[in-house]
Amino acid sequence: MGQDRPNHQPLPFFTASISAFVRLERANGTPLYRQISLGLREAILSGDLPEGTRLPPERALAQELGVNRTTIMNAYHDLSSEGLIEGHVGRGTLVKRSNLQLEDDYFEQSLPSWLLGLSANEDALLGPDARVLSELSSMEERQEIISLAQGTPPPDMLPAELIQSILADNLTTARQSALGYCPVDGLLSLRRSIAARMRQRGVQVDVQNILVLSGSTQGLGLIGRFLLSPGDEVVVEVPTYLGAIQMFRALGARIIGIPTDNEGMRVDLLETVLARRQPRFIYTLPTFQNPTGVVMSLERRRRLLQLAKRHQIPIIEDDAYGEIYFNDKAPQPLKALDTYGNVLYLSTYSKMLAPGLRVAWLAAPVPMIERLGLYKQTFDLNTNAIGQWIISELIRRELLDAHLQLARQCYQRKLTLMLEAIETYWPTGGRVYPPTGGIHLWYRLPGDMRARNLLREAAHERVVFVIGELFHVDGGGHHYLRLSFASPEEKHITEGIRRIGIAMRRLMARRTPSDERDSPVERIPIV
Incomplete structure (x- = not known):
């Protein structure tokens, strides 16, 4: 130094x-x-x-x-x-x-050259904001911090009692299935249950179409490694799931962003792109999209499938939230409309049950399942057996649907509470996008206020959220933020929104003349 x-x-x-x-x-x-x-x-x-x-x-x-x-x-x-x-x-x-x-620089002087290159390689692959979520997670561990960033079920919705009863009743008789090795493509009983539930949602699949995964991110990685070479292009929505952005960048892909509106991906703009580019696949979250909560309209789903068929491009459908709906009926998956086998469907039990189980699945044509199954065994011999067995037993005992019904009621109540708190505590001039399912609320800040500045200010109030620019691949999103309402306690939702309101008003007081008047908060319905 x-x-x-x-x-x-x-x-x-x-x-x-x-x-x-x-x-x-x-x-x-x-x-x-x-x-x-x-x-x-x-x-x-x-x-x-x-x-x-x-x-x-x-x-x-x-x-x-x-x-x-x-x-x-x-x-x-x-x-x-x-x-x-x-x-x-x-x-x-x-x-x-x-x-x-400066201290880091001092210690780096004694590191071997291959270690010094890791940071630069990470920034090149994952982007300069790759550490933001890990920093948020570190902040969330402090008990005085209220987190509206964590997109997971709350502790009281993790089915510990159900799992305990299943383990007590059946573990000794099912020790081989639950504690031994299982096939690379997944426990047969679970694959049968997944296929049956998907058929109930209109997706015509059978057990041979299902590959069990250690989380849906593993599915993105497997598909990406199988289909992509460095420099290949992929299409994503803007904004889109941060984990997918990081995965595709880590695989060396060039990402093309297609804007969204309240009907989902702008497939008219996608059509223009496909006329002159040849991406390897299209990645979409058509149902309760992360981060916006948007549901892609039926017309656009059909047009998207037509474009994929015409240009011979597969679609990765990420459906983590499809069964967390607040209306009477769940939207059908995009794959339910797929008659050509172009949709590779990913879903997970992390949001429905518990992320610690690490169980997700891919539904795809048999040749793809077979090839990815062979590919998967080079990374992990099989997905953890006990998590698969627990979920299989929950479905067999008809406990999963009852749990999901409780989760939907809980999350809808928390969303209503969050919207009411925003109306009460936040200054006017912003725009809120109430979802009809999922666990995230998308918000556009008033005027030219930037979410990154607000996050820094909100940290002084001991509350955190996720800034919108992390979900963008086009350099945008600076004026947006994502609030997750599933994980925090109800009292913490109200208090967290109140604290963010204090931070917002403090920022506005520095930048806005005292006589300026804001327009009311605008609610944009998501259809």
Whole structure:
């Protein structure tokens, strides 16, 4: 580590060309301000722009890079929200690295070269925000933190008593099925039960169409490794599930984002893309989409299937929330309309029962199941047997549907409570998108308020949520946030929303004239 500068005086004004750190590619789809902030971020963290360096004024840097001043303002705003730069009246904009980062540099000097490359490789594959959710999870472990970020069932909906009774009654007689090895493609009794339940939902599958997985993310990884080579393109919705973004990036895929509205993916825009590109597959969450909660309309589902058939492109349907619905009837899976075998259907028991069971499944044409089953055994010999056996027994005893009914009632009650709290405690001018199922609420912040800034402010109030930009592959989502209502206790939902409201008003007080009037909170129905 270098010696401290006397009195911590800032370095002289940075006179070299910023273009040495920022190479703008105007056709790559990433907003220019984001390219600038990422370039400067890397230069700061690498030490090329040391702590105390005075960056060029916005107007001067805009002229150097050939962009608008607003673009530089947004880039500096990004860096400021991460704590990497700080504005000082009379001294300009200074680089401000944390002591922790400087200490990390000191220890890195003694690491072998292959370890030093891990961080850079991770950022290149997963993106600069790959650590955000793990940081949120660390915060959630602190008891004083209210988390509206965690998308899991609450403790009182984890079926511990049901599982305990099943273990007490049957484990000794079923010890081989529950505690021994099972086939790579899954416990036969569970595969039969899954196929039967899917047929009840209109999907014509049999046991040979089912592959049991250790979580649906494993399914994404298996399909991706089987179908993708580095540099291949895949289509996703914007916004979409963060875990899928990270998986596809880790596999070296180039991601094409298709915008969504209140009817789901804009298949008219997808059709334009497919006319000139050849993606390897289309990834969609058509039912209670994560993060928006949207249900894709029937017309768009049919058009999507027609496009997939015409262009011979498979569709990965991720249906984690399809059985958590608040109306009288569950939406049918997209695969129920698939007569050509183009849909690879993924679902999981993590949201329906318990994530700790680590049991999910893939429903697909037999040749795909056979090939992926062979591929799966190179990564894990089989999915944990006891979790499969427990779920199979829950279904056999007709306990799963009763549990799901309780879960739907619980989550709908919590959603109503969250919406009422937003109406009560949040300033007007935002837009809320009430879902008809699932466990997430999507919200558009008032005016130009940024979710990343609000998260930083809300942390002072000991409450966390997930910022919208993490679900975007197009550099957008800065003004959106996702609130998960299933996991927290009811009293914590109200209190958490109240605390976020305090943080919002504090931000608005800094930026908004006192006489400005906001429009009411707008509720956008999800159909």
